[in-house]
Amino acid sequence: MNQELRDQLSRQGVLLTSVEELYNWGRKNSLWPLQFGLACCAIEMIAASMARFDMARFGAEVFRPSPRQADLLIVSGTVTKKMAPQVVRLYNQMPEPKYVIAMGACAICGGPFRDGYNVLRGIDLYLPVDVYIPGCPPRPEALLDGLIALQKKIAAQHLTGPERPRHLNADAPGEYPVPQFGDHDLVGPRLPAAQETSDAHS
Amino acid sequence: MNANAFMFLALYAAAAVLFALAPLAIAWLWARAFSPRKSGAVKNAIYECGLDAQPTGWVQFKSEYYLYGIIFLIFDVETIFLLPFAVACKGLPFAACLAMLIFLLLLVEGLAWAWAKGILAWK
Numbered sequence: 001m002n003q004e005l006r007d008q009l010s011r012q013g014v015l016l017t018s019v020e021e022l023y024n025w026g027r028k029n030s031l032w033p034l035q036f037g038l039a040c041c042a043i044e045m046i047a048a049s050m051a052r053f054d055m056a057r058f059g060a061e062v063f064r065p066s067p068r069q070a071d072l073l074i075v076s077g078t079v080t081k082k083m084a085p086q087v088v089r090l091y092n093q094m095p096e097p098k099y100v101i102a103m104g105a106c107a108i109c110g111g112p113f114r115d116g117y118n119v120l121r122g123i124d125l126y127l128p129v130d131v132y133i134p135g136c137p138p139r140p141e142a143l144l145d146g147l148i149a150l151q152k153k154i155a156a157q158h159l160t161g162p163e164r165p166r167h168l169n170a171d172a173p174g175e176y177p178v179p180q181f182g183d184h185d186l187v188g189p190r191l192p193a194a195q196e197t198s199d200a201h202s
Numbered sequence: 203m204n205a206n207a208f209m210f211l212a213l214y215a216a217a218a219v220l221f222a223l224a225p226l227a228i229a230w231l232w233a234r235a236f237s238p239r240k241s242g243a244v245k246n247a248i249y250e251c252g253l254d255a256q257p258t259g260w261v262q263f264k265s266e267y268y269l270y271g272i273i274f275l276i277f278d279v280e281t282i283f284l285l286p287f288a289v290a291c292k293g294l295p296f297a298a299c300l301a302m303l304i305f306l307l308l309l310v311e312g313l314a315w316a317w318a319k320g321i322l323a324w325k
Contacts, residue, residue, distance in 0.1 A: 066250050086252035092244040093252075096237065167237045174240025 020159050027165075028151040029059035031099070034070035036090060039077025041104040041137040048140035058147055067093040072150075073127070074143075078106035078113055079120040081186050085178050088126050092175040096167035099154075101146055102129045105136045112136065125190045126179060269321050276313050280306075 006016050017025075037045060049055045049063060064070040067090045079087055091100065102123055105111030110121040123129065130153060133146040157165050166172035179186040249255035287294075287302050294302075316322060 067252075068250055089244055089247075089254075090252040092242065093247065093250055096240055167240075170238035172240075175242040175244050178244060 021155075023159060024155045024157060027097070028154040031058075031060040031072045031147070031150070032062045032064050032070050033060055033072040033074050034067055034090065034094065035063035035065045036073065037076050038079060038083065038087075039104075039106065041076035041107070044137045044140050045074055045076045045103065045143060048143045053140040053144065055144065055147065058144065058151065060147055067091075068095065070094055071096075071098045072101065073098065074101045074103050075107040075123045075127075075129075076103040077137075078111065079123050080118050081120055081181075082118065084120045084123075084126060084186060085180065087123060088176055088178045091127050092178070096174065097165050099130045099150055100127050101131045101133060101143075101150060103133045103143060103146065104138055105134060108132050108134065120186070127176060128191065269316070269319075272312055273316060273321065276309050276316070280309050 009016055037043075047053055049061055055061050060072065071094060073087075073091050073094065075087065091098065100123070102108050106113060106119070107123050110116075110119050113119040114121055120126075131146045131150045133142050135142050138146075154165075157163065159165070159168060176191075177189045179188040179190075181187075247255065248259075283302075283305070291299075
């Protein structure tokens, strides 16, 4: 539809929309994050949800204590190798459509603890991350910025075609393989794209 | 009062139920039509805290627990019934007194049985 015509009509008090826009508008404004904190980034996440920064303004204040009721996993902090299977399992138990925000340097790539023997070098080795928020830790404003970036991403999705959201795509996997504890390290398949970068860095 | 007043209530109740059920039905139909099911072993797991449930919930409970149940009945529940009985004892008819005494007799029988079985001994 012609944007100019729509602007003209909206000035006259007539709001036009499409099913896709209405659907995405509902989706992007009702993100329910999982109440799940890993490290110091979680403190900033809590601050972002409280009165001073008030994540409720963006429709994402309903932190759910159960993955069955949440659709946004904010990986907030250092993911240790001990914790990685649990994070992946929690993601698998969330209903579709679901999104992942990697919050802070540790969740992105291991951060300052990258060379630690027990630290996972980024949650994107095992989960498809939608938005990366750099910082150590990121301020609550940065988390809000990441949330808005995710909302823009959702709003731009087409409901049909190859770029359609994962809950409408039968080929998108509902579960990702949970890493297992091996003799010295986590074993199990990693996401292909992430593996290349990880190997290049290590 | 005529029947029409209640008809309004019935219509109102039906509308309320429909109002609550319609969004659920639409969401269910929408999901059925457009969104493929993606269930799996991890997603359908019983435990939802990120950990595997262990051990299994199929464990045996000790059957001796019934002894504690009986003792509880004798010493605890009996007191609850005895207090109102004692308060109203003088005004009760003979049949009620007899019924209460039979009830007490049953409990005393249970106590004697438990005593004979040696449950009351401290081990």
